[in-house]
Amino acid sequence: MRIVVCTKQVPDTEAQVKVSPDGRSIEETGITFIMNPYDEFAVEEAIQIRERGEAGTTVTLVTMGPERTEEVLRRGLAMGADAAVRVWDDSLAEADSGVTAEVLCAVARRLGFDLILCGRVAIDDAAAQVGLRLAEKLGIPHGNAVTKLDVEDGKLIARCEIEGGVEVRELPLPALVTAQKGLNAPRYPAIPAVMKARRVEIALFSPAELGLDQSAAASRQSRILTLEPPPARAAGRMIDGDPAEAARSLAHLLRDEAKVI
Amino acid sequence: MSATSGIMVIGEVRESALTGVTLESLSEARRLAQAVGGEVCVALIGEGVASLAATAGRYGAVKAYVVDGAELGVYRSGPFTDAAMACIGAAGPRAVLVPNSGNGREIASRCAVRLSGGVVNDVTALKAGAVGLLAAHPCFGGLVIAEKESLSDPQIYTVRPNSFARTETGGEAVVVPLAADFTPSGLLARVVEVINERAGAVNLEEAAVVVSGGRGMGGPEQFAILEKLAGVLGGAVGASRAAVDAGWRAQIAQVGQTGKTVSPKLYIACGISGSIQHKAGMQTSDLIVAVNKDPEAPIFGFANFGIVGDLHEIIPALTEELRKRQA
Numbered sequence: 001m002r003i004v005v006c007t008k009q010v011p012d013t014e015a016q017v018k019v020s021p022d023g024r025s026i027e028e029t030g031i032t033f034i035m036n037p038y039d040e041f042a043v044e045e046a047i048q049i050r051e052r053g054e055a056g057t058t059v060t061l062v063t064m065g066p067e068r069t070e071e072v073l074r075r076g077l078a079m080g081a082d083a084a085v086r087v088w089d090d091s092l093a094e095a096d097s098g099v100t101a102e103v104l105c106a107v108a109r110r111l112g113f114d115l116i117l118c119g120r121v122a123i124d125d126a127a128a129q130v131g132l133r134l135a136e137k138l139g140i141p142h143g144n145a146v147t148k149l150d151v152e153d154g155k156l157i158a159r160c161e162i163e164g165g166v167e168v169r170e171l172p173l174p175a176l177v178t179a180q181k182g183l184n185a186p187r188y189p190a191i192p193a194v195m196k197a198r199r200v201e202i203a204l205f206s207p208a209e210l211g212l213d214q215s216a217a218a219s220r221q222s223r224i225l226t227l228e229p230p231p232a233r234a235a236g237r238m239i240d241g242d243p244a245e246a247a248r249s250l251a252h253l254l255r256d257e258a259k260v261i
Numbered sequence: 262m263s264a265t266s267g268i269m270v271i272g273e274v275r276e277s278a279l280t281g282v283t284l285e286s287l288s289e290a291r292r293l294a295q296a297v298g299g300e301v302c303v304a305l306i307g308e309g310v311a312s313l314a315a316t317a318g319r320y321g322a323v324k325a326y327v328v329d330g331a332e333l334g335v336y337r338s339g340p341f342t343d344a345a346m347a348c349i350g351a352a353g354p355r356a357v358l359v360p361n362s363g364n365g366r367e368i369a370s371r372c373a374v375r376l377s378g379g380v381v382n383d384v385t386a387l388k389a390g391a392v393g394l395l396a397a398h399p400c401f402g403g404l405v406i407a408e409k410e411s412l413s414d415p416q417i418y419t420v421r422p423n424s425f426a427r428t429e430t431g432g433e434a435v436v437v438p439l440a441a442d443f444t445p446s447g448l449l450a451r452v453v454e455v456i457n458e459r460a461g462a463v464n465l466e467e468a469a470v471v472v473s474g475g476r477g478m479g480g481p482e483q484f485a486i487l488e489k490l491a492g493v494l495g496g497a498v499g500a501s502r503a504a505v506d507a508g509w510r511a512q513i514a515q516v517g518q519t520g521k522t523v524s525p526k527l528y529i530a531c532g533i534s535g536s537i538q539h540k541a542g543m544q545t546s547d548l549i550v551a552v553n554k555d556p557e558a559p560i561f562g563f564a565n566f567g568i569v570g571d572l573h574e575i576i577p578a579l580t581e582e583l584r585k586r587q588a
Contacts (some may be wrong), residue, residue: 008463014537017401018401019405019522096379097370097380098379098380101374123401123402125400128366129373135371136342136370144338144367162455163362163464166455167455167480168454169452180512181520220379221411221412221413222411224405226407228405229404229405230544236564238569239568243574243578244578250579254527260471260526261583
């Protein structure tokens, strides 16, 4: 089985993200970048499927981004992926989800695939579209926000998180799955694996080499106008007293002053 | 000049009723329709959903495009996308609003590919732009609010629950029945089972009141006091990552950067320190209350009301106080 995993490099969850002076991007200085946590679940799942599955299963990682994003590919290789592909040229600098999905679609077709794994959402732009768009472009079914995945007899059984519950979907292969927290516990690569991953050659494609013309890369359909910090929430009022008094004061404040209940 | 006009809301049906976020989207669409030009309409997709046109009408829809069929009895992204495309094609809206639920995002993204369209997901505010609508979208773990624009015609936005007021205007929607051609490949996926794991009267994402517990709860059985409080308030129970990772609550209840984003009228954080990851999932709540025994907990830095003390005493006392007042 050929498994393709789409990954993205994002600022660390602990990063103090600040808006750049241009007001349309974030300040990269001082930011530590990591593999998007949901993509890590996707990589781990792909490796586990290979470990327990049919012989000849391959796991290929894909990312779209500048040179620094090779770090996430090397991380995934150290976790156990077989190969990695990066796509980039400067025309992709302001790509939106639609353009990204188009690029990944071209890569997936180039590589060939039976299963595509993505993260449910990237924690930076929080667009939550690329996986779903990719499934539609490829004309394949998908499972979204998957917390358990079984592969059997050419189909997937995917537990998908939905509002207020879980939906179990049966998806014939080829199919696409977006990974949700809870799917697995991603492994920490051992040092020798990290060293070995440093030496793996990562294939680099430009959009043109994938058969996408420059206008395709520039054909974004959404854009950021401004980025701003959210309105600051100031510290409010502290309520004193023993538990009974404090509870009484709070009930009064919620009901009669703030009128939220 | 665009030939498209008006705003279409893709209705979301749960337990035979339109979801709250559908009514909120209709209300907001009605407020914005004048700026965009044209009227508000709704797409109703499912089996036996035509009767919901009356509700949609009361919240501002003038027309209800209805695709009704046995293939749509259970939600599946393929046929629902086909049906939504039929509605969009018939109405020709300038903008499409979709509930920002898992299913809503699936429909929005899949329709967008077919329309060569741009989507902005999870919007918390909308306003009229030079053409069409502009949206506010919290990103980077809620540390940044992006103003984003869908550049396509129609524009597509998915709407975060509890972001807009529900306003009944008492109108009526004319029903327009439509047929959809279902793409064969879209029918390949099969729903084997739907399991309800809801804790409380309402879904976490849509609840007007959320009571969440963290490490300070001390154990899984202690969440019973939060369930009682949520019960009195008609709310839902959430949890911090620490409580979920400790195995005290299900993953589905996690609020924060790697969990759910909620935006209730009232968020009560119990024994939650208030890390930036947790803040990301609840900072658009209207009012935040924190109960924590540590006076230095970061959550007191952004809560509207704070109580330093033992939540195991304060929460039952609060529940009792509210119950008394309700009686």
